[in-house]
Amino acid sequence: MIGYGDRARTQCEVVRLFRETHPDLPPLNQGTISKIEAQYREMGHVRKVPSKRQAVVDDDTKLNLLLALKENPITPARQLARDKQLLPNIPPKSVIVMDNAPYHSRILNKIPNITTKKEDILKFMRNKNMNIPEKIPVMRKLFELIKEQNFKNEYVIDHLASIHGHNVTRLPPYYCVFNPIEMVWAAVKDCLRKYNQSPTLSASVVDNVRKITDELDNTELWRKCVRSVINKEAEYPRLLSVNSVIIQLNNSESESESESESASECE
Structure with a gap:
């Protein structure tokens, strides 16, 4: 942890500290910074002064910044960075028991449906090495060709776990x-x-x-x-x-x- 005592830090300093402690994560946007300040303000650690807002960053900078981000959606990049830190520290050939929370169920390659655009359907078929007719049929026919393959959803976490030699078992819902x-x-x-x-x-x-x-x-x-x-x-x-x-x-x-x-x- 990085200790800064009770020194007040501006928004720019909060961004700099975040980049230093989390180089693999996406940069903070203005909305995220505002949320961090709002969280600190509720705790009495943020005060509004003339001409600029300032946030106090305490000794547990890294931890508090992560906790302050808990209300933000977890982006795939942020999820990826977190999994890269976690998976190498799990014992080899482990079975990971996973629930069905949305941030645990991000789909790696979304299976097209009837509302998917034609170019996205063709891209999916190429990624799966499917035979595409020379004369490209209508979208409904393309969708039927994909449906015949009976593809299953692949999740980002499952894919990362398999790379490290782990299996993921998902709990049944409800x-x-x-x-x-x-x-x-x-x-x-x-x-x-x-x-x-x-x-x-x-x-x-x-x-x-x-x-x-x-x-x-x-x-x-x-x-x-x-x-x-x-x-x-x-x-x-x-x-x-x-x-x-x-x-x-x-x-x-x-x-x-x-x-x-x-x-x-x-x-």
Whole structure:
């Protein structure tokens, strides 16, 4: 971390510090700078002075700038930079359990649909080494050719993980009761709400999160959550009420025989 005490820094200084600490990330635009200042202002660290606005950058410059950006959409470039820092530090041949958050589900090559422009469809087909007819058909026909290939969505994170030798397993949507990680994260947030007295954007919040997660290894929380999910999996099939249906084959045969006998007697 870079320490700057309580010295006030202008917007230009905030931009310079960001570039120094995050050289791989895209440059800050004016909207992002304003959001950072707004976050600091809520904490009482930004004051408005004549002729220019100034923001105080504290000892945890790098951390606070990242936290201040949390409300901004994560661009593919920013996602890529973060993954380049994370993936090399994961043990080899790991299985990464991923949820379905939008910033975890950025599509690498979007599969064309009926509304896709013709030039984009042709570009997609060339990238996939598909045979393109000499006489290019209408868009609907091109779309049908792509649909026949039954392509699956490829995600940016999955692609990066595979390059580093990892596999990504995605949690099913909606059914959080079957995901132990959701239960653990809920417990972490509950502990944080009880014991945290610091502002939202502060280094102590992150320290508290790290402390709570580190202590998970010394508790039975993980095992309890996994055990709870296993019990839920066994419980759900029992909730299905299926009426028993008994078909007696002999009855239909006997009824047909009795009907034929009655008919012969009438004759």
